[in-house]
Amino acid sequence: MSDTRNDVSRAQAEEAVRTLLQWSGEDPKREGLIDTPKRVVKAYEDWFSGYALDPEQYLARTFEEVEGYDELIVLRDIQFESHCEHHMAPIIGRAHVGYLPAGKVVGISKLARVVEAYARRFQVQEKMTAQIAGCIQRALHPLGVGVVVEAAHECMTTRGVHKRGVSMVTSTMLGTFREDARTRGEFLQFISVGSAHR
Ligand SMILES: Nc1nc2c(ncn2[C@@H]2O[C@H](COP(=O)(O)OP(=O)(O)OP(=O)(O)O)[C@@H](O)[C@H]2O)c(=O)[nH]1
Numbered sequence: 256m257s258d259t260r261n262d263v264s265r266a267q268a269e270e271a272v273r274t275l276l277q278w279s280g281e282d283p284k285r286e287g288l289i290d291t292p293k294r295v296v297k298a299y300e301d302w303f304s305g306y307a308l309d310p311e312q313y314l315a316r317t318f319e320e321v322e323g324y325d326e327l328i329v330l331r332d333i334q335f336e337s338h339c340e341h342h343m344a345p346i347i348g349r350a351h352v353g354y355l356p357a358g359k360v361v362g363i364s365k366l367a368r369v370v371e372a373y374a375r376r377f378q379v380q381e382k383m384t385a386q387i388a389g390c391i392q393r394a395l396h397p398l399g400v401g402v403v404v405e406a407a408h409e410c411m412t413t414r415g416v417h418k419r420g421v422s423m424v425t426s427t428m429l430g431t432f433r434e435d436a437r438t439r440g441e442f443l444q445f446i447s448v449g450s451a452h453r
């Protein structure tokens with residue numbers, strides 16, 4: 256892993272963590288905290304790895320053998336972890352993604368990869384929801400796309416208003432999902448049907 260990213264050296268990033276520790280009331284030099292800046296920077300590489308990814312590229316490979324399939328395709332309960340851009344606090348949730356193909360069909364894991372690539376960035380839930388839908392629209396040109404995201408924002412649970420058990424639900428509907436109540440209804444029905452994993 257490169258030592259400098261986006262014009263910031265690893266040493267500078269670690270120093271920033273040390274500053275926050277000290278600002279919080281800690282002694283960054285005490286034994287238990289010596290390696291913490293290093294760990295936090297490593298964790299950031301994981302949590303924010305999405306900036307280095309090009310989500311559309313995951314949808315470049317399509318399956319011709321299923322090109323005749325012209326019904327709804329839905330991947331539901333795609334779990335994700337993100338961070339809110341206002342407080343840098345975790346957003347934990349799941350996304351449901353559906354599209355009505357117009358020829359191009361992708362491997363289903365790729366839809367989850369698109370969600371991951373956008374989740375591993377600083378986010379606003381509405382923006383992430385629209386980004387996922389827009390990416391699928393641009394890459395596959397389907398007849399329609401629907402994305403529903405349900406998530407808990409830790410900036411609302413562990414701080415601030417301190418409300419547990421609150422979920423934010425957002426959706427972006429494009430094409431037939433927006434214009435045709437039947438397609439939208441079928442999608443919403445698909446994602447609300449009980450899953451074995453819930
Ligand atoms: N719409 C939207 N709001 C978000 C999201 N993540 C966090 N927020 C909200 O962003 C707002 C930021 O409000 P501010 O008043 O600037 O920040 P704050 O003083 O920390 O607000 P409180 O959280 O109410 O303490 C808060 O209401 C958060 O709940 C998101 O994904 N979408």
Ligand SMILES: [Zn+2]
Binds near residue numbers: 342343408410411
């Ligand atoms: Zn927040």
